[in-house]
Structure formats: structure tokens, C-alpha cells
Amino acid sequence: xxxxxxxxxxxxxxxxxxxxxxxxxxxxxxxxxxxxxxxxxxxxxxxxxxxxxxxxxxxxxxxxxxxxxxxxxxxxxxxxxxxxxxxxxxxxxxxxxxxxxxxxxxxxxxxxxxx
Amino acid sequence: xxxxxxxxxxxxxxxxxxxxxxxxxxxxxxxxxxxxxxxxxxxxxxxxxxxxxxxxxxxxxxxxxxxxxxxxxxxxxxxxxxxxxxxxxxxxxxxxxxxxxxxxxxxxxxxxxx
Numbered sequence: 072x073x074x075x076x077x078x079x080x081x082x083x084x085x086x087x088x089x090x091x092x093x094x095x096x097x098x099x100x101x102x103x104x105x106x107x108x109x110x111x112x113x114x115x116x117x118x119x120x121x122x123x124x125x126x127x128x129x130x131x132x133x134x135x136x137x138x139x140x141x142x143x144x145x146x147x148x149x150x151x152x153x154x155x156x157x158x159x160x161x162x163x164x165x166x167x168x169x170x171x172x173x174x175x176x177x178x179x180x181x182x183x184x185x186x
Numbered sequence: 187x188x189x190x191x192x193x194x195x196x197x198x199x200x201x202x203x204x205x206x207x208x209x210x211x212x213x214x215x216x217x218x219x220x221x222x223x224x225x226x227x228x229x230x231x232x233x234x235x236x237x238x239x240x241x242x243x244x245x246x247x248x249x250x251x252x253x254x255x256x257x258x259x260x261x262x263x264x265x266x267x268x269x270x271x272x273x274x275x276x277x278x279x280x281x282x283x284x285x286x287x288x289x290x291x292x293x294x295x296x297x298x299x300x
Contacts, residue, residue, distance in 0.1 A: 102286070113190075113277050113290030114231070127286060160229065174221070175288060177231035 073097070075178030077163050083184045084153055092148040092181045096165030103146050104164040104175055105138055114162050120146060153185045188213045190280050192291035199268055200299050207263045207294045209278030215239075217283035220254065220261045225293070226274040237261065265296075273298045 076095040084090050096103050102121050106114035116130040120140045128138070135153075140146040150157055160182050164175035189212040199205045211220065222234040235245065237254050245252045249269075253262045265272055275293045 104286070104288075106288075111292070113279070113292050114288070115290070116287040119286045130287070162231065164231075174233055174236050176233060177223070179228065179230040182229075 077178040094146045094163030100165035102166045106162040108160045188289045190291035194294045196295045198297040209261045215282040221279040223277045
């Protein structure tokens with residue numbers, strides 16, 4: 072079956088612009104996660120959804136970052152007034168259910184470059 | 187607070203050699219889960235294994251094996267008879283029961299020299 076997909080694979084934007092990053096989870100997975108990976112670092116948690124609601128958004132760095140999942144499937148990460156420090160790979164993951172033992176499966180990521 | 191330490195930033199070995207990647211973790215929780223992921227040059231994180239804190243049995247899967255020791259808070263990963271396709275960045279990660287966040291280490295870049 073299909074894995075997690077993310078679009079676009081690469082996004083180049085100018086400082087101050089608005090961007091949207093999309094994630095399509097594995098079919099049937101109810102939990103969805105966003106992480107950010109800077110060069111040479113491990114992924115860092117941003118937010119996760121159970122169904123349509125954001126169950127934990129404690130990793131979002133500031134109010135320029137926002138994510139939605141209106142129908143409980145596809146999610147969009149939105150970044151307003153982008154800054155050069157936002158440049159990173161944004162990873163999306165999904166899991167079958169909300170369970171402490173559950174395994175998260177990751178997509179290929181979107182590489183965001185802010186000039 | 188949770189923390190995962192992968193002290194080896196980069197490792198290079200000649201093909202067919204065995205190699206062990208170290209992972210040390212910190213958590214105050216009694217129930218937790220440990221993971222290893224592989225990130226090849228393509229960038230996608232590939233799930234390798236999950237271990238529960240209450241199961242300290244070592245696991246072997248083909249050329250891969252994992253040694254989980256709660257006494258030393260370590261979850262080390264060994265590749266035997268390494269191959270060029272094993273070249274990647276490997277991440278160890280920790281997740282506590284009831285907490286959905288994965289806490290990752292900084293990764294170990296493994297290069298297998300043909």
C-alpha cells in the first residue's frame with residue numbers, strides 16, 4: 072500500500088512569504104504528526120493530530136506556525152511571514168491509532184528553503 | 187525530561203565488517219518505547235525496530251541485532267557483515283507511554299567502504 076506522501080518535495084520562498092506544506096497519511100491511520108529536521112540534527116516534534124483535532128501542539132515554535140487537518144486525513148502545515156531560520160526539512164508521520172506503543176511511519180519530507 | 191544521546195557522530199567501516207551504533211537514553215517514565223530509524227540519502231526515515239521497556243530480550247533480524255539494557259539505559263544496534271547499502275544516518279528515538287512525541291538523538295552517519 073501507499074506510504075505517507077508529502078508535497079511539495081522542495082519549496083523555495085523568500086523571507087516574509089507564506090507557505091503551505093501538505094501531508095497525506097497512510098490510509099486508515101488516525102494519528103498524524105509533524106516534525107522538523109534541521110541540518111545535522113534529529114527530527115524535532117512540532118504537532119500531532121488525533122482525527123481532526125490537534126491533540127498536542129506544544130512543539131510549534133511560535134504563532135507563525137499553524138497546522139490543520141479538517142477531515143481527519145490530509146494535513147496542511149502553514150507558516151506565515153517565513154524567516155531564514157525556518158529553513159529545514161519538514162517531516163510528516165502517521166500511525167494507526169493513538170497508543171503509546173504505536174509506530175510512526177514517516178514520509179519523504181518537504182525541504183523548505185527561505186532566502 | 188527525555189533525552190537520547192548518540193555519541194558517535196560518524197562511523198566508517200570496510201564492507202563485511204561488523205559495526206555497533208550506540209544509543210543511551212534518559213527518562214523518568216517506567217513505561218516507554220525505543221526505536222531505531224534509518225535515513226538513507228533519499229531522506230525518508232525508515233522504521234527498523236520498536237522495543238518496549240518491559241521486554242529486555244535482545245532481537246535479531248537478519249544481519250541486524252539490538253541489545254537493550256535497562257541497567258545502563260542503552261539500546262545499541264549492531265550490523266553484522268556490513269554492506270554498502272547500509273550506508274545511511276541512523277537515529278535512535280524514545281517515546282513514553284501516553285506521550286505521542288518521539289524524542290530523537292542526533293543520529294550516527296554510517297559509511298560502508300567497498
